[in-house]
Amino acid sequence: MGLITNILQGIRKNLKGQALDARFAPIPWFRGKIIKHEDDTTLKLRNLGPISVLYKRPYELLKTYDEIFVCEIYRFDTSNTNPVIIDCGANIGISSLYFKTVYPGSTLIAFEPDQSLADIFEKNMAQNSMQNYTLHRAAVWTENGTISFDNKGSEASSIDITGNSSFKVPTVKLAAILADQTHIDLLKIDIEGAEYPVVQDIENELHKVEHLFIEYHGLATETYKLETILRIVSNAGFKTYIKMAADNLDMPFYQKQTGTIYDVQLNIFCYR
Numbered sequence: 001m002g003l004i005t006n007i008l009q010g011i012r013k014n015l016k017g018q019a020l021d022a023r024f025a026p027i028p029w030f031r032g033k034i035i036k037h038e039d040d041t042t043l044k045l046r047n048l049g050p051i052s053v054l055y056k057r058p059y060e061l062l063k064t065y066d067e068i069f070v071c072e073i074y075r076f077d078t079s080n081t082n083p084v085i086i087d088c089g090a091n092i093g094i095s096s097l098y099f100k101t102v103y104p105g106s107t108l109i110a111f112e113p114d115q116s117l118a119d120i121f122e123k124n125m126a127q128n129s130m131q132n133y134t135l136h137r138a139a140v141w142t143e144n145g146t147i148s149f150d151n152k153g154s155e156a157s158s159i160d161i162t163g164n165s166s167f168k169v170p171t172v173k174l175a176a177i178l179a180d181q182t183h184i185d186l187l188k189i190d191i192e193g194a195e196y197p198v199v200q201d202i203e204n205e206l207h208k209v210e211h212l213f214i215e216y217h218g219l220a221t222e223t224y225k226l227e228t229i230l231r232i233v234s235n236a237g238f239k240t241y242i243k244m245a246a247d248n249l250d251m252p253f254y255q256k257q258t259g260t261i262y263d264v265q266l267n268i269f270c271y272r
Contacts, residue, residue, distance in 0.1 A: 024049040024069040032062055043120070045127075051097050052127050054120050064094045073267070074098060076186060076211045081105045083185035088140045088174065088198075089215075093121040095188060100130045106185075107132055109177065113139035113149055113159075113169040140191060141171035142201040159194040174198055178205035190215040193262065196225045199232055206236035212270035215245055220256065220263040229268070238270035 027035070027048060038044065038058040045054050048065055055061045067073050074095060083106045085099045090110035099108055110133060112118040118137045125133060139159055141147060147159055149169040178184065187209045189195050195214050206212065212233065218225050233240060245265035248258045257263050 023072065026066065026070045027062065035062060050101050052124075053092075053094065053097070054123050054127060055092055056120070060091075061094075064091070068094050068098045072098075072102075073269075074186065074188065074213065075102065076271075078103070078185055078210075080185060082107060084181055084183065085109070085186045085188070086177065086184060087111065087188050089188070089190035089192065090121055090135070091117050093124040095190075096121070096133065097124060097128055097130065099186075100125075100128075100133065105132075109134050109136070111136045111138060111140050111172065113137065113171075115169075136172055138170040138172045139194070140174040140177075140189075140198055141194065142173060142175075142197050143171065144173050144176075145171050147171050159191070173201070175202045175205055178202055178208065181208060184209045186211045186213070188213045193217040196229065199229050203232050203236070206233070206238075209236075210272060212238060214268040214270070216264070216266040216268055217262040218264045226264070226266070233268070233270045236270075237272060239272070241269045241271075243267045243269070 035046070035058045040057045040059075043054055043056055044058075045052060046061075047053075049069055051069075053061065053065070083103050085103065085106050085108050087096050087099065087108060087110040090096050090112040091114075093110075096108055096110050099106055110121070112121055112135065115137060118135060121135060125135075139147060139149065141159070146168040149159055149167050178187070189198065190213070191198065192215075195216060196218075199214065214229065214233075216226060216229060230240065243266070245267045248260075248263055248265065249255045
């Protein structure tokens, strides 16, 4: 019993310390366990910190709320009372809710091509009475038009560059959106593998971006894609900080590749 008591006291102490250090308190441990075991098909509503969130997939909710609200991975300093924020890959709106909570005067432009996720995004923004935002139900791409899309209703929904999917979604040329802005405080690009062609296409517009976030997805055999992206942001004058987004290989020398769609997932933070 003494060992169990010590473990429980350690958990309580750790959770208490996290809550004191964070601007937004983490989800309590026991509550997180309850959420984790919910089904992933029905639409549910929960109050988390400063927001009310509608969601279907509990694991994705726990992960994104912790990253975005508790760890504040998108936090930046600005003296601009009306910062311009572009959210590419807005999903159900957790990141956009964070932006409008922390930067209430911001102009927010969001993109989400998965219609089921976009529906929840709209409900979440309305649920929290958010104003001054635009949602484009389209994928950011290198041209305006349509493209094959793997519609999973989750954070894994993505453009199907192979063209194998018969499902199509509209696309918006991101470079044209950036060209309409004189200054962009934050550009978030989390578009599940489409970042390689898109970043190349927006290269000439990056000089007006103050903070750039790219979630990189790639295979171990495609290091040239990562090298190209890093060269582009470096040439645009950015400093970079890279964090692991997902640790997919426990024994890289032995496993070499995951055998899934991506071996490498990185969070690339670019700033001036």
